[in-house]
Amino acid sequence: AAGTASAQDVRIDTRDLDLTNQTDLAVLDQRVEAQARQTCRSARRTGSRIPDVTYCRNAFRAEVERQLPSSSRYEYARVRFGRVTF
Secondary structure, eight states: OTTSOOGGGOOOOOTTOOTTSHHHHHHHHHHHHHHHHHHHHHHHHTTOOOSOHHHHHHHHHHHHHHHSOHHHHHHHHHHHHSOOOO
16 A cells, blocks of 8 residues: 555565465564564654554565465465465
């Protein structure tokens, strides 16, 4: 959404992670959460028109998930939420 902090503007290193491995996907989730908190707080301090920090963090995580290779998206969602329904 316009005005939100964007995962496209941030690099999260995944070179050391196997994105088919649940443990590594959990590490990725921790990195994403930490970066989302930092990015969204910074955006609020600079006057960005973000409705709230929770919305920003959710949008940030969704953008990161969208940018994952398709083969990793399902596993990432399963690790993050415990189950995936379509």
